[in-house]
Amino acid sequence: MERNSGVVLSLYRHGLTTANQAKQYIGWTDAPLAPEGLEVLMKTAQFRPEADRVIVSDLTRCVESAEQLFPEQKKIYHKGLREVNFGEWEGKTADELMSRLDFSTWLSDPEKMEPENGESFFDFTKRLGGTWDMIREWCFQDGVNKIAIVSHGGPIRQLLVNLAPERKNFWDWKPLHGQGVTLFWSDHDAFRRGERCTLLSAVPIMEKENG
Template sequence: MVDTVAIALLRHGLTIANERRAYLGWSDSPLSAGGEKQILALRDFYPMYEKIHTSDLPRCVETARLLFPDAALVKDGSFREMNFGLWEGRTYDELKGDGKYLDWLEHPMEAEVPGGESYPEFSARVRNGWNEWIADEKGRHVLMTHGGVIRDLLVRFAPVEKAFFDWGIAHGMGYELIWKDRNSLRRGERCTLLQAVPIMANLNG
């Protein structure tokens, strides 16, 4: 159908901080050697997309350039990961003595993050950025972003309802959401089809 809209939500490649299992929100960390190798190995499994949107953080931009080297990128800070404030770059073992951190682990959808964002603040930012972006979109697009952003969008738009933490998103992979027409997307309706991407068959033969 000509009016169909497909948006692939992709997670950036594995970073050095990810390998340490450190909290990584608005601070940044380069892709690890293994992360870069994995992304390059996935390149031939992705189809061509009409437009590549990306979080403005370098790990997403770098991943998008590796996967789609000939594409023009549109960077948007609305699609950054949640801001972990004073916990940025620190691990569970480094934070487990912090009472505010333990409270956040118990109530992650409500508790405050010192110097960062609460989940409602994060979700509202992503929602606003999404609404501005999709207002006039059609065709097939990519949003290269972060695990938290993808989960938040899937909670809202996946055809089946699942909780935030029930969605798993591997680095360099994600989901393609398909709406039957632009009006369904603009009205904020759930997509009609959801599929994991990439489809692991070489698209170049």
């Protein structure tokens, strides 16, 4: 690793799926991309930063997105980068879930979320934190300083909560489908310690979006 080059981490949200278009909750549901999702990814791929290591959630929508973004590169797939497991909410819309106590609790306080047969917010953040610790140390040890992660809205939000230079809460971050954000560390040791990045830029500009 060239220690004076800094570390670049690009986080991409998967492209839009037909389930997203129907406003369904699809945490661990394996949904393919919609044609509109592929179109956005093709545009993003034209000006994305280079990456020496591409790490991808193992769900189809992320696998297909990574193929569009990094068609010539080897990908590494990791279950730890999956979205929250919504359990009994999977495949349902907000309108269909409004009568459920666990869903109404989540709407008022997402950190208390624990869907029936699903994953609590605590368990989700613990899983993602362990995965990120592994990725960070692994890339540091291998001398990889240009990293790309293709994942879901929830994991990207949580990584930005912990790593962005500006402190925001989970729901203040709004990563768009098929687009990304790039984080830069000038200090490799700060990156290894899991400290906040030095700079953040959108690829392309991120706008407000639900989900």
